[in-house]
Amino acid sequence: MIQKKVCLLGATGVGKTSLVKQFVEGIFSEKYLTSIGVKVDKRIVDLASEQVQLMLWDIEGIDRYCGFQPKYLRGASAYIIVTDQTRSQSLIEGLEIHHQCREVTDVPAILAINKSDLDVAWHWSENELNGYSQEFEKCFTTSAKTGQQVNSMFEFIAELLYY
Amino acid sequence: MDEESNNNNMDAKQQQMDQLRALLLGEENQQITGTVKKHAREIVGDVFSEALHDRQEKDGSVDQVIIPLVEKSVERSVSNHSEKMVGYLYPLMGRLIRKSVSAFLTEFLEKTNELIENSLTIKGLKWRFRAWQAGVSFSQYVASQTFVYKVEQILLIHRETGILLKSVSQGHGAADADMVSGMLTAIDDFVSDSFNAESENEQQHLDVIKTDDFSLVLKRGPQAVIVAAVTGNMPQEIANQLELTLEFAHRIYDKELASFKGDTLPFEPLEQQLKECLLEELRPEENKANKQPWFAWLIVLFVCSLSVTYGYFWWNQNELKIAIEAIKNEPGFVLNDVDKSGLTKVKVTLLRDPSALSVDDWLLENDISKDNLDIEEKRYLSLAPELLKLRLTKLLADYPELTVIWEDNLPVLTGELPNAKRQALSSKLLALPGLNEPLNVMSLVEVEELDNRGENNPAILKALLELNIAKVDSIQLEFDQGQSGLSDLAKEQLKMLANNFQTVVDLADKQNLSLGLIIMGASDPVGGREYNQRLSRDRARAAQKVLVEQGVDPGYLNAIGLGIVESKTTGKGVRKVLFNVVYFDSD
Numbered sequence: 001m002i003q004k005k006v007c008l009l010g011a012t013g014v015g016k017t018s019l020v021k022q023f024v025e026g027i028f029s030e031k032y033l034t035s036i037g038v039k040v041d042k043r044i045v046d047l048a049s050e051q052v053q054l055m056l057w058d059i060e061g062i063d064r065y066c067g068f069q070p071k072y073l074r075g076a077s078a079y080i081i082v083t084d085q086t087r088s089q090s091l092i093e094g095l096e097i098h099h100q101c102r103e104v105t106d107v108p109a110i111l112a113i114n115k116s117d118l119d120v121a122w123h124w125s126e127n128e129l130n131g132y133s134q135e136f137e138k139c140f141t142t143s144a145k146t147g148q149q150v151n152s153m154f155e156f157i158a159e160l161l162y163y
Numbered sequence: 164m165d166e167e168s169n170n171n172n173m174d175a176k177q178q179q180m181d182q183l184r185a186l187l188l189g190e191e192n193q194q195i196t197g198t199v200k201k202h203a204r205e206i207v208g209d210v211f212s213e214a215l216h217d218r219q220e221k222d223g224s225v226d227q228v229i230i231p232l233v234e235k236s237v238e239r240s241v242s243n244h245s246e247k248m249v250g251y252l253y254p255l256m257g258r259l260i261r262k263s264v265s266a267f268l269t270e271f272l273e274k275t276n277e278l279i280e281n282s283l284t285i286k287g288l289k290w291r292f293r294a295w296q297a298g299v300s301f302s303q304y305v306a307s308q309t310f311v312y313k314v315e316q317i318l319l320i321h322r323e324t325g326i327l328l329k330s331v332s333q334g335h336g337a338a339d340a341d342m343v344s345g346m347l348t349a350i351d352d353f354v355s356d357s358f359n360a361e362s363e364n365e366q367q368h369l370d371v372i373k374t375d376d377f378s379l380v381l382k383r384g385p386q387a388v389i390v391a392a393v394t395g396n397m398p399q400e401i402a403n404q405l406e407l408t409l410e411f412a413h414r415i416y417d418k419e420l421a422s423f424k425g426d427t428l429p430f431e432p433l434e435q436q437l438k439e440c441l442l443e444e445l446r447p448e449e450n451k452a453n454k455q456p457w458f459a460w461l462i463v464l465f466v467c468s469l470s471v472t473y474g475y476f477w478w479n480q481n482e483l484k485i486a487i488e489a490i491k492n493e494p495g496f497v498l499n500d501v502d503k504s505g506l507t508k509v510k511v512t513l514l515r516d517p518s519a520l521s522v523d524d525w526l527l528e529n530d531i532s533k534d535n536l537d538i539e540e541k542r543y544l545s546l547a548p549e550l551l552k553l554r555l556t557k558l559l560a561d562y563p564e565l566t567v568i569w570e571d572n573l574p575v576l577t578g579e580l581p582n583a584k585r586q587a588l589s590s591k592l593l594a595l596p597g598l599n600e601p602l603n604v605m606s607l608v609e610v611e612e613l614d615n616r617g618e619n620n621p622a623i624l625k626a627l628l629e630l631n632i633a634k635v636d637s638i639q640l641e642f643d644q645g646q647s648g649l650s651d652l653a654k655e656q657l658k659m660l661a662n663n664f665q666t667v668v669d670l671a672d673k674q675n676l677s678l679g680l681i682i683m684g685a686s687d688p689v690g691g692r693e694y695n696q697r698l699s700r701d702r703a704r705a706a707q708k709v710l711v712e713q714g715v716d717p718g719y720l721n722a723i724g725l726g727i728v729e730s731k732t733t734g735k736g737v738r739k740v741l742f743n744v745v746y747f748d749s750d
Contacts, residue, residue, distance in 0.1 A: 003341070004425045005324045036353040040325070040345030052425075055326060055345050071352045075324030077425060161425070 001044075003053040004161045005075055009068075009101070010082035011093035012061030015114045018144035019082060020058045023154055038072050045158035052158040062097055070104045077161045080110045080153070081136070088122035095132060108160055111136040112153060117143040250385040257410045261403055268399050312395035313443035315377070319412060319433060320344045320388045321423050328387065328423075328430040331437045347390060351381070384409045386420035391440060404440050411436055476506050479535075483509045486531050494549035495519025510537045516545035518553045546597040548572040554595055562588060565608060570652055573599070579609040606638060607659055621674065628670040632744040634663045635680070640706055640740040644689060647701035649709060653740075657706060660742065661713035668719065671746055678746035681721050682707050685728035687736020692726065700724025706740045 008016040017039075024043040037060040044053045059072050073079060081098050084090040091113075098109060111133055124132075133139040137160065140153040187195060199206070207214075219225040241248050294304035316332040318340055325348030330340035347369075355366045372379040377394045382405045389409045391401060412433060413420065419429045480503050487509060491498040495516035504510040515522065522540060526533055555574055559565055565578035565588075580588065585608055592601035610630070638660050640653040649657070664680060671678045684703030686695040703722035711717050728737040 001427065002425045003326045003427060005326060005345075036350055038346075038349040038353070040342050040349060042339075042341050042345070053341065055324075055341065057325075057345065057349065069352075069356065071356060072349065074352075075321070075326070077324075 001051055001053055002162055003055060004077040004158070005055045005057060006157055006161075007057045007059055007073055007076045007079040008082055009059055009062065009073075009079055009094075009097050010112075011084070011087075011090045011097075014061070014082045014084040014087075014090050014094075015144045016061070016082045017058055019080075019112065019114065019142060019150060020056050022144045022147050022150045024056065037069060043154070045155055047155075047159055047162055050162060052162050054154060054158060062093070068097055068100045070100070073101060073105055076105065076107055078108045078110065078137075078157050079105075080112050080157075082112045082114050084115050085113050085141070086115055086118050086121040088124065091122065091124060091132065095135075098135065108137040108157075109135070110153065110157060111139040113139065113141045114144060116141045116148055117145045246385065253385055254410050254414055257406055261406055264399070265403070311444055312393055312397050312401070314391050314393050314401060314441045316340070316392040317408075317437045317440045318344055318347075318390040318392075319430065319437060320348060320390060321420070322348075322383070322386055322388050324423065324425070325349065326423075326425060326427070328427050329433045329437060331434060331441060333441050333443070344390075347379070347381070348388075351388075380405065382406055382409050384413050386417075386423075387412055389440075398444075401440070401442055404442060408436050408440055473506075480507060480509060483531070483535060486529065487511055487536065489529065490522075490525060493520060493525055494547045495545045495553075496525075497543065497545075504537060507535050508537055509535060510539075512539045512541075514541050514543040516547075516550055517542055518550055518557065519545065544596050548597075551595070551597040554597070558591055558595065568652075570650075574604050575607055575652060575655075576604055577607045579611045582610050585610055602637075603639075606656065609659075610634075624670060624674050628667065628674065628676070628746075631663055631667045631670060632746075635660055635667060635742055635744050638663075638742055640702075642686075642702055642738040642740070644687065644738060645698065647684075647698060647705050649705055653706075654709060657709045658713055661710050661715050664710070664715055664719075664744070667744055668716075676746045676748060678744055679719050679721055680710075680715075681723065681743045681745060682710075683723055683725050683741045683743065685725045685737045685739050685741065687738050688727045688729060689736065696724050696726040698724070699726050699728075702738075702740050 008020060010016050020039075020041050024041040039058045041056045041058065042053055043056065044051050057072055057076070059069070062068050079101060081094045081101075083094040094111070101109065113129075129139075138156060140149045140156075142149045142153060144150065186192065215225050290304055291301055294301045297304065313333065316330065318330045319328045320326070321328050325345045327341050327344035330344075332340075351369045354369055358367045368383060369379075369381050371381070377392060378397055380391045380393060380397060380402065382389045382402070387409065389405050389412075391405055393401060412430075416430065416433070484501050484503065488498065488501055490496050490511075490513065496519060497514040499512040499514065500510075502510050513522075520528070522538055523533070526536075551572075552569075552574075555567065559567065559576075562578075562580070562584070564580060565576045568575045568577065585605070588608070589602070589605055592598060592604055595601065598604065638656050640649065640656060642648075642650075642653075667678065682703040684699035684701065684706075686699045686702070688695065690698070700723065703724055707717075707720050707722040710720060728739075729735065730737060
């Protein structure tokens with residue numbers, strides 16, 4: 001079976017862990033996230049002809065106090081930049097992280113605009129968003145609470161990486 | 164002529180030489196150097212190695228030129244492409260390191276061997292003996308005692324991605340290898356980031372993760388990491404086997420590892436190699452047997468035998484206690500206390516009537532050993548009927564003339580005694596404890612007939628008459644409540660009374676006295692006055708009837724009922740028939 005490492009990155013509190021939780025049934029405690037900065041989960045995604053096992057590396061929220069750790073990105077086949085549509089800053093931070101990632105890897109990057117169950121509260125216009133989305137392989141508007149687009153995002157990644 | 168031609172030749176040669184010199188060294192020499200340069204590579208190439216060899220032989224100057232060059236280029240290459248260099252050197256280095264490690268270990272074990280040889284601990288001596296028994300070297304035996312382990316699971320992880328390439332485990336219950344691989348890689352990254360070494364190129368990595376009962380052993384190759392989960396004490400053997408397997412994986416799957424894109428299928432055939440790392444060593448059975456906790460068993464045995472002994476003593480003591488308690492049923496004994504004393508003894512305090520059986524005799528009779536008994540005996544007087552019998556029997560041993568009739572535990576003596584002897588007996592009976600109404604007991608004891616020497620002496624006759632009247636008067640018949648029927652004893656008494664009265668009649672006749680016998684019935688106050696009047700009269704008449712039957716002339720008899728008669732001293736009613744002889748002068 002094909003296995004792929006996928007990292008989830010983003011500012012603190014955007015809902016990376018909740019996205020993973022929505023997608024998998026994990027075995028490790030979330031204490032790992034705060035102690036070593038990463039927690040690994042897995043989920044098998046069924047494609048039309050094959051199965052792909054995604055190894056999801058949920059990486060601790062990155063902020064100005066806690067620098068980006070490129071080591072965890074090593075060997076990743078793709079990464080997801082998670083942002084929170086209720087906080088404008090989360091997109092700026094997400095883009096910063098994205099640019100830092102680009103310095104070490106050129107694997108596909110996905111943009112997840114999370115918390116779609118809440119009202120949009122950032123000031124980014126449709127055009128601005130479209131502009132930023134260009135830098136990514138694809139953009140998903142997700143909700144870890146309702147599960148909206150979560151599965152389809154991971155399925156998209158699995159397909160992208162397999163074919 | 165010859166000389167001239169010779170000179171000409173010489174000149175021509177000289178000329179040719181000059182031409183050649185000009186050609187080689189003159190201004191025109193570029194042609195030749197040009198031609199030589201053109202073929203310089205081939206020319207030098209043909210003799211390069213040989214030339215180097217010759218020059219080195221000649222003055223050793225090649226070394227001096229080449230060594231700094233090589234050193235510099237290697238240095239540059241290593242610093243620029245360290246990862247690659249490690250990749251190249253890994254298979255070779257691995258083998259070298261293993262060799263050196265095993266050499267070190269052997270030396271270490273030998274040293275340990277020496278150390279233990281010199282130490283005179285009991286364990287050391289025991290192991291030495293066992294090793295000698297088993298025919299192996301001491302160091303080997305020590306190793307077998309120390310290294311007992313089991314490799315539970317082996318993971319082969321792609322180093323860059325942290326993705327599990329292949330895992331094998333012994334039995335079930337192995338951890339989710341995929342996620343463990345990821346987390347291990349993450350933790351390794353965490354460690355190498357968090358604890359930076361002084362030099363930037365030298366990174367810290369996990370080697371062993373140890374918990375109380377198992378260890379994770381990590382061996383790192385350039386492309387992959389092999390991890391073994393080991394329980395128990397891990398011997399060097401496992402590390403060696405892991406290194407071998409890792410090298411093998413690198414050698415065979417070099418390309419697959421370098422171009423790994425997440426497809427683990429090509430690594431399936433590694434299963435066999437990985438399984439070879441699932442080593443285990445069980446402690447040999449005989450060692451297990453030897454591990455019996457003899458000391459603990461001894462203690463258990465000791466405690467068991469102690470409790471059995473104690474239980475035996477306890478049981479014996481209990482039996483003895485129960486047996487000795489039966490003494491309380493023996494007449495003349497009062498058991499005050501029976502208590503266990505110490506482990507085997509039983510302490511007894513009791514009261515014993517002097518006329519009762521002695522304690523020793525009782526023990527003998529009941530087959531009880533005196534050994535474990537501690538008896539404290541005090542004297543007392545028992546009023547038990549059995550004791551009364553004993554005392555009376557003892558007393559009557561001096562009076563063979565008398566016989567005893569027992570009526571409801573009350574003795575009645577019959578027979579004849581001389582008056583003095585009778586008096587003595589009477590006082591003895593009075594002093595006898597437990598005997599109620601001692602005079603009644605004696606009531607049937609006759610006084611032996613005196614000689615008739617003074618038969619006609621009126622004073623003697625009178626005295627005899629008085630004596631016999633007293634005899635008759637002293638007789639009292641007892642009745643049950645509300646009854647007027649006579650008991651056997653009463654009938655016996657009446658029989659005797661009839662005889663006595665006949666004697667009285669005879670004596671009275673001799674003295675010309677007329678007499679009568681008043682038979683007085685009495686009763687207790689239970690029931691009405693009239694009833695009791697009638698009952699007392701019936702009792703008197705019943706006695707009268709028997710006397711008539713015994714041959715007493717009814718003319719003498721006068722039965723009267725006294726009705727209720729109460730004793731003023733005791734307050735009790737008198738259920739009796741009393742007799743009184745009255746006499747008068749005939750004239």
